[in-house]
Amino acid sequence: MFWWISLLQAEYRDISKQIFEYLEAPMPLYIRDDATAELVAKLAKERGLTKQDAVRLAVQAELDRTREAKPLRERLREWREANPLPPPTGLKADKAFFDDLSGEGE
Template sequence: MAYNIKDRDTDRIIRELAALKGKPILDCIREACEHEIQRERLKTPLWERVQPLLDRIARAPRTGLTPDKAFFDNLSGDA
């Protein structure tokens, strides 16, 4: 089965990769696709990556203070 890459930039990138690796173009395309498939399968969903931070924030002690204009002015250095 043959592939015909009509996009110049894509063709240039494929050829550059093949030249750098010293491998045939088809081998480089296959490897790149296999690596990308593996990367996608191993990806951790955003929610799972953020959940530990949310849990940590939820465990933080409450100060009982309410942020007001003076609080935000102090943060920005306008106080």
């Protein structure tokens, strides 16, 4: 193996490690949208909180709300119980049946 390949591999490992450490580090939250920043400030003022605590409170409330929401499977089960299918008619859904529905069956 060429000596420069092992050197490049070592450099790549070091750079990769630094990138992953950077990405896993906590990052400050900067809100660029003025309307959102105003809402955070309003919530913080009404509750007597810092803006950071207001953001934490709002995010936690949303996470709690979504956790408490019923899963789709449960909502569909309840809807099906409230809206059952009609009983079977015993008719065969074949070509003759559909021809008769469209007025072509004679």
